[in-house]
Amino acid sequence: MPELPEVETIVRGLKSELVGQRVREFVFLSPHLEKKQLPGSFQPAAYEGRKILDIWRRGKMIIIKFDGQLGLLVHLKMTGQLFLTEPEQRIDRHTHALLRFYHLKKELRFRDIRKFGFLNCLALTQIEAKVDQNLGPEPLEIDLASWKWLLKTHGQKRLKNWLLDQKIIAGIGNIYSDEMLFRARLKPFRLAGSLTDQEATRLYRAMRRVLTEAISLKGSSISDYVDASGEKGRFQERHRVYAREGQLCPRCRQEKIIRKKINGRSTFFCPSCQD
Ligand SMILES: [Zn+2]
Incomplete structure (x- = not known):
């Protein structure tokens, strides 16, 4: 999607x-x-x-x-x-x-x-x-204090579901949630309310970095996506975990990327370097 x-x-x-x-x-x-x-x-x-x-x-x-x-x-x-x-x-x-x-x-x-x-x-x-x-606020417009407040007020949600919930924050889906959590070194099952102040900041920065970089590469062409002139995007070349099940983690090189379902959605992460 x-x-x-x-x-x-x-x-x-x-x-x-x-x-x-x-x-x-x-x-x-x-x-x-x-x-x-x-x-x-x-x-x-x-x-x-x-x-x-x-x-x-x-x-x-x-x-x-x-x-x-x-x-x-x-x-x-x-x-x-x-x-x-x-x-x-x-x-x-x-x-x-x-x-x-x-x-x-x-x-x-x-x-x-x-x-x-x-x-x-x-x-x-x-x-x-x-x-x-x-829809909740736009992720590239929200400030860090509001981001932390949203993590606390929806603290019982797992991070993966928290990121996917359009009413909490709008625009993030399956690919970018996995990529943000990997870059922030956080496990997708963690409860949103369990993050330390430092971890919440890390996730905020990873979110901004992933979205900004993906926009600059015109998105990820996974299945049918093409831009307004019918061209494909290039961010899929930068995916580190999404759809990379069984491949060695590109960061720690200790474990292979695994896939688990969270709320029916495939979620990719490294079992070793995401806490
Ligand atoms: Zn790893």
Whole structure:
């Protein structure tokens, strides 16, 4: 699933090309997207003639702001892709929506093999309310004191689950949680409330380092992730534990990386140098 660095990369790419563009056509190609619309939503045709004013990310979601206070909330979930492409490119059966513009040759397509993703056509105020209700603070915006406070107030959660809980902190998923915990030398089973002050600081720094580095390498391309122009990311080359089960730990070289399930999610860590 695309996490914060992947979604941030997509948003930056889309923003540079789409802000100021006016919609010529917006269509759903698959009925499942209509079924996922919420009460009060607009028809895609309502966006025609509207200009894109801004695009930003919140957690793992993409928000597109149009004039007339219209918005589009996009969640890519497992296999969703939102990218610009030449109109000559074949539209395959996994492409579920497209937007065409008056003064841009490329078109925006939403492609999703497993169909867990969604596009919600809502007023911007509704989107902002929904997002704020469901998501905790942004990890790259939160300060160290608030981070420590969140660890204490949700202290009964295991670190892995604490990092994955979008209501506590938004945007972190399975890959980056494992990479942060490895770099912070903390076991994923530890309770959030059990960290010393020093350990909490270590995790905060590891979180910032991992996310910042992953954004600079345009995310991790594990399965279907591509950026706004269809290119893959490169952070997967820097993964130290994720999907490296059975390989020697790159830090201590004492043990092999193991995989365990925590709340049904595969978790990779070193049994020797993470405390
Ligand atoms: Zn190790």
